[in-house]
Amino acid sequence: MEAALTTDVLVVHGGSPLRGQIRVRGAKNLVSKAMVAALLGDTPSRLYDVPAIRDVEIVRGLLELHGVRVTDGELPGELSFDPSNVERANVDEINVHAGSSRIPILFCGPLLHKLGHAFIPDLGGCNIGGRPIDFHLQALREMGAVVDKTPSGLDITAPNGLQGTKFELPYPSVGATEQVLLAAVRAHGVTELRNAAVEPEIMDLIAILQKMGAIINVHTDRVIEIEGVDRLRGYTHRPIPDRIETASWAAAALATGGDVYVQGARQADMMTFLNLYTKVGGAFDIDDSPTGGIRFWHPGGELKAVLLETDVHPGFMTDWQQPMVVALTQARGLSIVHETVYERRLGYTDALNQMGATIQTYRECLGGTPCRFGRRNFTHSAVIAGPSKLIAHDVVIPDLRAGFSHLIAALAAEGTSKVYGVELIRRGYEDFEAKLAALGASVEKG
Ligand code: EPU
Numbered sequence: 001m002e003a004a005l006t007t008d009v010l011v012v013h014g015g016s017p018l019r020g021q022i023r024v025r026g027a028k029n030l031v032s033k034a035m036v037a038a039l040l041g042d043t044p045s046r047l048y049d050v051p052a053i054r055d056v057e058i059v060r061g062l063l064e065l066h067g068v069r070v071t072d073g074e075l076p077g078e079l080s081f082d083p084s085n086v087e088r089a090n091v092d093e094i095n096v097h098a099g100s101s102r103i104p105i106l107f108c109g110p111l112l113h114k115l116g117h118a119f120i121p122d123l124g125g126c127n128i129g130g131r132p133i134d135f136h137l138q139a140l141r142e143m144g145a146v147v148d149k150t151p152s153g154l155d156i157t158a159p160n161g162l163q164g165t166k167f168e169l170p171y172p173s174v175g176a177t178e179q180v181l182l183a184a185v186r187a188h189g190v191t192e193l194r195n196a197a198v199e200p201e202i203m204d205l206i207a208i209l210q211k212m213g214a215i216i217n218v219h220t221d222r223v224i225e226i227e228g229v230d231r232l233r234g235y236t237h238r239p240i241p242d243r244i245e246t247a248s249w250a251a252a253a254l255a256t257g258g259d260v261y262v263q264g265a266r267q268a269d270m271m272t273f274l275n276l277y278t279k280v281g282g283a284f285d286i287d288d289s290p291t292g293g294i295r296f297w298h299p300g301g302e303l304k305a306v307l308l309e310t311d312v313h314p315g316f317m318t319d320w321q322q323p324m325v326v327a328l329t330q331a332r333g334l335s336i337v338h339e340t341v342y343e344r345r346l347g348y349t350d351a352l353n354q355m356g357a358t359i360q361t362y363r364e365c366l367g368g369t370p371c372r373f374g375r376r377n378f379t380h381s382a383v384i385a386g387p388s389k390l391i392a393h394d395v396v397i398p399d400l401r402a403g404f405s406h407l408i409a410a411l412a413a414e415g416t417s418k419v420y421g422v423e424l425i426r427r428g429y430e431d432f433e434a435k436l437a438a439l440g441a442s443v444e445k446g
Contacts, residue, residue, distance in 0.1 A: 008423040009446025010433070012410035014392055017258030017298070018439040024246050024264045024293075025051040025077055026239030028428045030201040032103045033178050034208050034237060035059045038081035039068060039110035040186060041212055045234035050077045051242070051430035054423075058101045065089040066111070081234070086114045095152055099124040101427075102175065105133055108140055109183030112158040120154040126399035129342035135176035139167050143183055143191070164189030164228055171372070172197040172222060172312045178205060184226035185214040191226045198222060199313040200269040204240045211235040243269040244319040245429060248404050250296035251323035252439075254282045255330060255412040259297035260439060267294065272316050276324070279306050280331055305333030305386065309367045310341050318342055322405035325349065326412065328384045329357040335384040338367035343378035348402030351395040355409050355417075358385040389414070397421035400428045407432075411441055418446055 026049040036059065038045035050056055060070050060079075067087040071080045097104060102125035111118035125131060137147050137154075143162040148155040164187050169176055177197040184191035196202075198218070206216050206224075212235050215227040246265040253260040254277070267274065267286050277284060283299040286292070305328070310318040318341035328335040329352060339345045349359040359382050365374035366381035373380045392415030397403035403425045410417035425432055436443050 008421055010407070010419045010422045011444050011446045012407070012417045012419055013442035014390075014411045014413040014415060014417060016440065016442065017256045018252050018411065018441060019259045020439040021261040021263060022249060022435040022438055024242045024262055025049045025430060027201055027204075027242040028053060028055055028244070029174070030204045030239045031056060032059045032101075033106060033201070033205050034239060035063060035079070035081065036103065036106045036110060037182060037205065037208050037212070038234065039063065039066070039083050039086060039107070039114065040182070040232045041083055041234040042231055043234040044080055044082040046073065046078065046080045046236045048075065048078050048238045050079050052077075053430050054427040055101055055103065058097055059103050062094070062097055062104060062107065065093050066107075083114075083234075088115055088117060089119070091119050091152060094119055095121050098122040098153065101125060102131070105136055105175065106178055106182055108136070108145070108156055108179065109162065109186075112145060112156065112162055112183070113186045116158060118156040120156065122153055126401070128345040128399055133175075135169055135171070135173050136179045139176060139180050140183060142167055143187055162187040164191040164226070166192045166194075168194035169196060171195070174199055174202065177202055177224070181205060181209060181216070181224070181226065184228060185209050185212075185216070186230070186232060187228040189228055191228070193224045193226070194222065196222045196224045197312055200240055200243065208235050208237050211237065240269060241266050243273070244317065244401070246270065246294065247273050247317070247320040248323045248401075248408075248429070250277060250282070250284070250294070251327045252408045252411060253296045254280065254298050254303070254327040255408050257298045258439070259295070261293055261295040263291070263293035265294040270294075272314060273320050276306060276308060276316060280304055280327060282327070302387070303327065303331035305331045305335040305384075307336045307367050309338040309369055312341065318345060319401050321345065322348060322401045323408055325359070325382070325384060326352065326405050326408040329359070329386050329388050329390065329409075330412070331384075331386045333386065335386065336366050337382040337384065338365060338369065338371070339380045340369065340371035340373070343373045343376070343380055346379060346382050348398055348405060349382055351393070351406055352409055354395070355393045355413050356391045357388045357409075359383070391415060392417040394418040395420065397424050400424055404429065
């Protein structure tokens with residue numbers, strides 16, 4: 001993701017607790033994949049609770065370019081997809097979406113099945129590491145795809161269709177697991193994927209594919225077995241709630257000494273987060289009725305320093321890290337953060353230091369678990385000394401989750417900060433300005 005737009009500014013008068021109720025909708029990182037899955041069906045699909053975020057607009061645009069008719073339903077957040085006229089899209093038109101998102105890479109399998117050809121523009125997404133797609137391409141090649149790297153993007157064909165295969169991921173990548181699922185469900189024969197990612201969003205995608213007629217078995221030890229079928233039908237689905245957005249508001253409640261009820265949040269996907277929240281000294285209360293959610297609050301007293309190591313599911317999500325680090329600046333003692341999923345996801349801490357935090361970053365694997373980045377000279381660990389009084393400072397948002405952490409820091413800091421580039425936050429947080437207002441934050445457009 002490129003540098004933030006400096007015209008898109010939020011003026012934040014910080015120093016007051018966030019208090020009130022907001023609602024989360026379907027998970028960004030499931031909804032966008034569910035939209036791609038709709039391409040695979042012979043009949044229309046319907047998705048509920050879709051958040052109005054930029055990433056959804058991008059995927060909708062790409063689907064429409066490929067002839068999928070996307071219509072808004074009667075309920076807010078309801079979208080229908082009619083894939084009966086899927087067609088090749090014009091490369092120039094696809095390229096309008098170059099650099100906007102990472103989702104286009106997941107169009108490979110569905111387009112190869114429907115058209116025998118896929119053109120994938122250059123990918124975007126947050127600049128938090130190299131984010132290669134080698135696992136994706138390796139898996140597709142093993143299934144029979146021919147990948148041609150052209151100056152404008154990837155040109156992919158499958159002269160003999162896609163075949164089931166046995167493939168082991170070098171690392172349990174979320175995107176590569178989804179790639180294999182979306183390609184294997186209609187491939188000839190059985191695909192066995194080893195070292196697969198098993199994030200709740202992936203399980204929900206599997207649930208969608210099963211509704212469509214796919215046969216997918218999730219075995220122990222990260223093994224997923226997919227029996228290819230000839231046809232898939234459309235689905236109707238209500239996605240799992242966004243556990244990253246939920247954690248972001250929970251961290252904001254803690255960092256500002258506030259009390260936030262996140263309607264729609266679900267405990268099952270957030271166990272690891274809730275454990276750490278408790279250890280830091282945050283409080284939560286779960287209402288698991290159908291219209292329930294989770295209330296998160298700062299119960300008073302001092303927060304406690306903790307060790308936080310990010311990991312693939314069921315570990316502590318990398319996307320929970322940045323918002324929680326802001327809360328950790330308020331904890332007494334030395335907190336240790338070890339980021340093991342992305343090699344460059346700590347750069348945002350410079351801005352927190354400018355606001356008065358004391359965060360030192362390291363190349364070593366702090367925290368005890370050696371990871372892929374320790375020997376490769378990446379700054380991927382941090383020590384946070386707290387508590388620190390945060391003071392207003394102007395900041396430029398570097399990426400989606402770091403951006404939300406900057407926003408939380410500005411809300412927690414005494415004084416007025418300008419937060420530049422809030423457009424990036426719109427990629428993943430629906431209506432966040434209205435939600436801030438609902439929580440009593442004093443913010444205005446710059
Ligand atoms: N990786 C490779 N080669 C590949 C694919 C991945 O080396 O071919 C590496 C990556 O470089 C990274 C690690 O594997 O170090 C994990 O990457 P993964 O593929 O799991 O991430 P992703 O699918 O690109 C999704 C989410 C991210 C989230 C990660 C981890 C979407 C659109 N994005 O990314 O969400 O952090 O999984 O859970 O689903 C966000 O929402 O802000 C976000 C960045």
